[in-house]
Amino acid sequence: MSSSKSRPDNVERRGITFDDGSSSKSRKIGGAFSSVTYEDVQKIAKHILAIVKCRPKIGVICGSGLGQLAELVEDSETIPYNEIPDFPVSTVPGHAGKLVFGTLKGKSVVLMQGRTHSYEGYSPQQTTLPVRTMKLMGVETLFVTNAAGGINRNFKVGDMMIIKDHMNLAGFSGMNPLVGPNDERFGPRFPPMSRAYDLDIRKLAHKVVKEMNYTDFVHEGVYSMMVGPNFETVTECKFLHTIGVDATGMSTVPEVLVAKHCGMRVFGMSLITNVVIMEFDSEATANHEEVLETGRQRSKYMQKLIATIIEKLDS
Numbered sequence: 250m251s252s253s254k255s256r257p258d259n260v261e262r263r264g265i266t267f268d269d270g271s272s273s274k275s276r277k278i279g280g281a282f283s284s285v286t287y288e289d290v291q292k293i294a295k296h297i298l299a300i301v302k303c304r305p306k307i308g309v310i311c312g313s314g315l316g317q318l319a320e321l322v323e324d325s326e327t328i329p330y331n332e333i334p335d336f337p338v339s340t341v342p343g344h345a346g347k348l349v350f351g352t353l354k355g356k357s358v359v360l361m362q363g364r365t366h367s368y369e370g371y372s373p374q375q376t377t378l379p380v381r382t383m384k385l386m387g388v389e390t391l392f393v394t395n396a397a398g399g400i401n402r403n404f405k406v407g408d409m410m411i412i413k414d415h416m417n418l419a420g421f422s423g424m425n426p427l428v429g430p431n432d433e434r435f436g437p438r439f440p441p442m443s444r445a446y447d448l449d450i451r452k453l454a455h456k457v458v459k460e461m462n463y464t465d466f467v468h469e470g471v472y473s474m475m476v477g478p479n480f481e482t483v484t485e486c487k488f489l490h491t492i493g494v495d496a497t498g499m500s501t502v503p504e505v506l507v508a509k510h511c512g513m514r515v516f517g518m519s520l521i522t523n524v525v526i527m528e529f530d531s532e533a534t535a536n537h538e539e540v541l542e543t544g545r546q547r548s549k550y551m552q553k554l555i556a557t558i559i560e561k562l563d564s
């Protein structure tokens with residue numbers, strides 16, 4: 250299958266068939282409703298499980314420049330996203346676009362080396378399709394990682410943040426992967442989100458941080474998602490700071506919503522790749538090269554931390 254098959258500009262949106270026989274496509278309902286059905290996801294999961302021997306219980310989504318965790322995976326089996334029918338394909342530098350199956354510190358895992366984002370043109374349902382695919386492959390615990398801009402003034406470039414909660418700013422404009430008809434086989438119509446980030450894994454993470462002497466540069470805080478692709482204005486950063494956000498990015502939240510909806514345990518971690526600009530007259534500007542360079546310099550610490558938490562996880 251060619252990689253262009255699943256790119257956002259020419260992806261065939263099958264949509265939903267309504268009671269009167271019309272489809273969401275013919276009703277010209279936009280991206281938010283271009284749902285992927287349970288059967289679609291089942292088909293993709295079966296396709297993948299027919300290729301790999303591994304039966305993962307833990308999934309890890311590697312954010313911008315953070316895919317090197319795959320180097321620690323033993324007995325690895327790799328599938329590029331563009332070889333999986335209907336799987337969204339990463340189009341951004343720093344996202345290799347591969348599923349890596351294998352054993353990480355004794356645990357069966359599947360790693361996503363790169364994700365897709367709404368700003369690439371994908372609907373929230375498409376960007377989260379891999380999470381539902383993991384669920385139907387047997388994954389019970391999801392680790393989400395990302396590169397993010399530090400809003401908290403105590404954060405320095407290269408620091409890390411255990412995510413304790415998120416602010417779904419994209420959701421305020423209706424961009425939420427759970428919008429549309431709800432299939433109870435995935436989860437309930439109204440899922441709670443007050444404990445989105447698993448408390449036990451967060452406690453374990455803090456213990457591991459202490460044992461590894463990482464306390465000077467690992468914090469805990471609140472992540473927010475902006476749709477992007479532009480970085481924030483000064484006023485937007487000041488707003489985020491005021492409402493209690495510690496780090497901001499363009500991903501993760503939809504994945505967490507879908508993972509919680511389908512009953513997964515979730516742990517999230519941000520690498521602070523840049524500190525956001527909050528002075529109107531600053532000449533500094535945010536850029537993706539800095540994000541990737543920080544990833545190159547600091548991702549090994551994040552990899553070690555994530556790998557050790559996974560090693561010590563109860564299941």
Ligand SMILES: O=P(O)(O)O[C@H]1O[C@H](CO)[C@@H](O)[C@H]1O
Nearest residue numbers: 312313395396499500537540
């Ligand atoms: O969230 P991840 O995918 O780690 O990447 C972050 O870094 C990119 C911007 O440099 C954006 O894609 C933003 O979301």
Ligand SMILES: Nc1nc2[nH]cnc2c(=O)[nH]1
Nearest residue numbers: 396397398497498499540
């Ligand atoms: N929105 C946003 N995403 C990022 N990803 C990495 N850094 C940033 C940032 O400063 N802002």
